[in-house]
Amino acid sequence: MASKANGYHHGNLRAELLMAAMDILDESGIEAVTIRQVARRVGVGHSAPANHFPHKQALLTQLAINIFNELGSLIKSQLQSAPEDVSEKISLLANTLVEFGLAKPNQYRLLWRRDYLDNSSEELNCAMDIIYDELLATLASSKKSKVSVESKAIALWSMIQGYVTMRIDGNLEAKNDEVSGQERQQAIIEVLLRGILS
Amino acid sequence: MASKANGYHHGNLRAELLMAAMDILDESGIEAVTIRQVARRVGVGHSAPANHFPHKQALLTQLAINIFNELGSLIKSQLQSAPEDVSEKISLLANTLVEFGLAKPNQYRLLWRRDYLDNSSEELNCAMDIIYDELLATLASSKKSKVSVESKAIALWSMIQGYVTMRIDGNLEAKNDEVSGQERQQAIIEVLLRGILS
């Protein structure tokens, strides 16, 4: 790609490794993302990545950070052109998260595979918190009730996380009955919304 | 253990492999459960397990089935000595699931790691459905509303799954504020319950 084409030194290896890793992730899932496979795709020796990522975990963590950031941007842009109504806002946010997960299942999965990631990475946790904070801010304008905003946020955050995970893993297929995914998605958001707003 | 002690033929290998695998799972997580490690712990050659489980997936699938069954029994016994009140029943069921996940995180995790399991296994899906059906049955006696029982069940099932996953992966630690896990757990169940019963 945008390499210096001098033969030995690549010039842009770190970025290209990340791109190749993302491609493999999308195509074949996290299990297929191996250091050696990524190196092969970029056309470089199997030990070259070590200069840019000390271990596999570091590469995957950076990948997850990038995914969180992209998802965060998406949510922000969606919310900017959002209606004033609180429940519509919450619904939009939830739908954006679900749609992202369904559209890019392998990327979404990686976000929650903390066994593959460096949990102590500040950057990773910040990238995640940006999304969570968006959720908190949106919920903050809902009617005060016995239940705290934090609890509402965690309830919503949890339900979305669980729903998407089960959807993309095929755990809900047999339970969809006559209802389409779209309707179900709308319905469960509505259930929680009712609890949040009451 | 209960082997025939003849030296060569083990006599009870299948069961002991499962026990050893479960121990390793509990102790060190799913990544540490390797065929060779399990065989080593039982004191048998690295290829002996192949006679009882054609591949690693088969062993892990059986493990997951056993876990689902135990969890199912636990839930059933809990519900038998449950109060009549619907909301109390739902709350009990949710708490039982969450408590199980927190008490045996690695077992709980495996239940949802469909990439490690044989998704087409009838037995596995049945074992899971037993729990889901319990959920459905409990919810069925709640007040009829615009939202179907199925959607309520999936909402609850999703929220629990997401909440437990994030709790045991440490994704909620920074978001707990001053509130203890117990209180938070109660609060999010209450939020959803309010949506379900309204």
Next chain:
DNA sequence: GAATTAATATGGACACTGTCAATTTAATGA
């Protein structure tokens, strides 16, 4: 500009994995 240093690449090695194959041992049944 030349020489030194630092960064980045290379291939080989190691221990580990799952799975296969050929072989050995023991139990079973005609």
Next chain:
DNA sequence: TCATTAAATTGACAGTGTCCATATTAATTC
């Protein structure tokens, strides 16, 4: 008793992440 079958053995293979010594180039310093 003897053939068959089930269940164990060891050895091999390709694949993995990570370390190592080495080679090449870029950057820095004199």
